[in-house]
Amino acid sequence: MSTTTADHTEDHAHAHGHGLGEAVTHDAAKFGMWLFLGTEILLFGGLFAAYALFRAKYPDLFVEYHKNLDLEKGVFNTFVLLFSSFTMALAVLFAQRKKQLYTTIFLAITFVCGAIFAIVKYFEYAHKFEDHIYPSKNIFYALYYMTTGLHMIHVFIGMIIILALLGMNMKGKFVKGRYTPVEVGGLYWHLVDLIWIYLFPLMYLIG
Amino acid sequence: MSIENRDHIEEHHTNIWSYVFVLLALFTLTAFTVLTAIKVDIGSLNIVLAMIIASVKASIVALFFMHLKFEDKLTWLYALYPLFLLFLLIFFTLMETFTRVPVLK
Amino acid sequence: MANGIAADSTYESYLAKKGFTAWALTTDHKRIGIMYLITISFFFLLAGVTALLMRYELLTPELDFFSTTTQYNVAFTLHGSLMVFFFIVPGIAASLGNFLIPLMIGARDVAFPRLNLLSYWVYLVGTVILMTALAQPADTGWTFYTPYSVETGTNVILITLGVFVLGFSSILTGMNFIVTVHKLRAPGMTWNRLPLFIWASYATAILQLLATPVVGITLLLLIMEKSLDIGFFDPAKGGDPILFQNFFWFYSHPAVYIMVIPAFGIISEIIPVFARKPIFGYRAIAYSSFAIAIISFFVWLHHMFVSGISETAAAIFSFLTMLVAIPTAIKVFNWLATLYKGSIEFHSSMLYALSFIFLFTIGGLTGVFLGALAVDVHLHDTYFVVAHMHYVMIGGTVMGFFGALHFWYPKWFGKTFNELTAKASWFLVFVGFNVTFFPQFFMGYQGMPRRYATYPEQFQSAHVLSTYGSWILGLGIFIMTVNLIAGIFSRKVPEGNPYKSLSLEWQMPSPPPHNNFEDIPIVTDWTYAYGKK
């Protein structure tokens, strides 16, 4: 193939060395995260498919046992998670606007929301275990524990990411215009929310 | 789309109020879906309604919070294709299971 | 061929830095590629030796080499899962893909170099988990079908956990490659100029990205089923064992194309170089990889034609199976047409490429037998299937892989191997392979079931032939391995571009410099402009 060497225009001065242009890194990271979200959807997809199958097979079982779930805690957690998505979006916005303090505040709120979600979920699980309701009880509970459990793992990962973002923000990384990590981390957090948006009605609101 | 060494990142200028609005919409829809689930009984359509509401919520989150609205076609493609595959997985698995002909004894 | 990417005074090969951490912690895609190459080759040889043991057992109808049938069952489980999950699926995609993609598109590295290193380590963790499982390995077959896999006392959990972990590595690699191809192509490297290996790697990456999570969750469910006693797949608890098969094949059918599409890419690189001809029907080959990548997501039920699925489901999936053969057929004919009016040189890698066409065609055509409903009822789970899959996986993928090893060897190491020995080992591999697996088609049609540690006497003569073949094959691979290893220690230094290839990776010194390109090249023509006036 015919090739010529690039001129040393101003643009290519950046290509020299290791760094790609900031915009390329940004686009690449964001695009990469979207791809990853696709795999996450399919990871949960297996569970959704299992849900659809067993729900269609045993509608009564699902209706019967979902009543034992704690609807109030579920609703509360839904609001918490939606709100955290909102604060995460704001954190990204303020990072873009180079408002370090606001970014910190909203990241922190998001983290706290994640923690509240986890605590409430902990009480839900604990309560179930007290009643000797384990995943092995029946298919509905197996699905309940698997889906919410896997979701919980994602919440934890999201919280770790937020902590890392907080750290970067404190160091003033985003103020210098390199806010790619917040935006990408934000995408991940929103996915956690997205999945819950479906899990909530599927688990708590059937009947 | 090949390597370009732009240093300027395009920003989407959403403002805070539109996020607040989105949040309120999400809250309202959540309340709505809980209420309809408790109060309204339309049989097997219950789940359909709940799923429609969930999808509206999910779209709102994706479009606004996740800025999908501002993304290029490629991102859209990779956001939607997994959903299509998910649909296939669910559809064909159900189809396979429920078309199995019971063997009469 | 104007090119300004010649070595300059500051040239330092990517191999120059020595030391453990310089390798283990490198983010250089070339080093990571080499590390993958070594690891997967190790697993290939390990699984190959297992296969030789199995073949040895099958010399006679009775159980004589292994002391229990379970040992034989463990052997084919190990053989299958090592070959599939540890060698062939991550194999070409991760090893050659890593080395070649940035070089071929004119980039300095993949989009996320550190993630790339992470993928490798995740892969390694997966293999370590598997190694610990070797103490008491599973005996389920590589398909882990429930309910047997739930019932058996052998260690299914560790082996599936290993595969589960490995899945993440595949996903991350796939994601990395897609982003790389989209965002990091050199100026002028438009889609229509891309080498076909890139198109193939891209299509593979889509499959890796979107099919792997499903097997991930499936195996996770299996692990939960075994450890937490839940009942998704257990009929006694209201579960459905066939659901497992649906999930498993939703991944594992696309996975067979993860195995073979990169090999398609390799063949599309080797043939034009040694025929000195542009590839025939560039677009058809490029797009058909995508057609395969898309259609292959909805043919999975063809592995379940006799599991009790309905006629409707069977009909739809048999039809779609036929569809997936079309884009493959197109490729085969295009490669053939590329030879027309060429100037063909029989380098060892070209021999592998040509035998690929022949052997893969046989493998693919026998896939059509299996796709035809009534015929599959007879052939399912017989040695016909074993023969089919080895023809596509060895005759296809492994031939492509060996071809690539010989083709890019000078590029990787700046050394070369003994060409005559390479040709001789190719001959042994080709003959041995056919002697091993061709008789299995007949055995299969006569009804010899697969996964049989002992078998009825009437099949013995075919089995004996097959076992003899495996010895020839093993010898061929042994010689090839020794030859390739010896090459590294030889002092022969090949020219920079020994085959006069036009592809970007050959326009730089071998082995490539640490940073690939001093200046990012600007591409002005496509990769296959051989003989252009």
Next chain:
Amino acid sequence: MTSWIPESASNLASNVDNITLFVTVLSVFFCVLISFFLIYYSIKYRRKSENQETAYITGNELIEIIWTVIPSILLMVIFAWGYIAFRELKHPPADALEINVIAKQWLWQFEYFNGKKSINEMYVQKGRPVRLIMRSDDVIHSFFVPQFRVKQDVLPVNYSQLWFTPTKTGTYDIYCTEYCGAGHSKMLGKVNVLSPEAYARWERADEFGGDAVAGGSDLPPAERGENLYSQRGCNACHSLDGADGVGPTFKGLFGREEKLVDGSVVIADENYIKESIYVPQAKMVAGYAPVMPAFKGILSDDEVTAIIEFLKTQK
């Protein structure tokens, strides 16, 4: 040419063979075509000089369309034909004789409409359609008779079925073709296709396993026991040569001291063996899984006696 095709002994076989033949002819054609060009081009266009001219050909639409369309059409034909034959496999005639098949690790049990039962040996009548209604007691198995070209997985969830009309008398192998564990390759059986007269005799015989045909009841007990050992599938789990299988070896079993799971020791005498066969889980030998099927109702007292006599000969 036809030697690799197994004998066809059912009404469904010829159809499958015809499709196979069709696909084989096509495949051979394409293979020969491709190898021909591969070799011809390789010879004709081999590199003769380093600077040999090559043609700059990048494609040709017409020929690409041709080689897309023709295989597509052929593939559709193969699909359609395969499907038509598959439909036939799936639709048993209404008057088919029903046989219940129970698969378990690792044997086949057959139950006939008249209450007869047999293990690993199935009896059918030539020319009379049979419908098998199958289920599994444990994992998935698969019922396969190559000469009939039929195969069907046997599931623990729901019944599955399979039908055929045997067209030749004789004895054919039954294989289990879904991997089911240690005894998978030993999970073999036989279909005995009987002439109408022989079948009528078998029906009348009031033996459990239908030995009127296998010709066992008039043999000396030890020999009869030896037949039963393979016919009833004991050989899937118990060896005669001392090798440890799924179950303990029969070599030297009679009179041996066996350690049970509860720690006690028993001597394998007639009563213990009889109990082990009828109610295997009553006294479990240490070190083995509780997988042996109960043969109560399957083996008659006479047959058990014969097996015990046979065991006595296994020193």
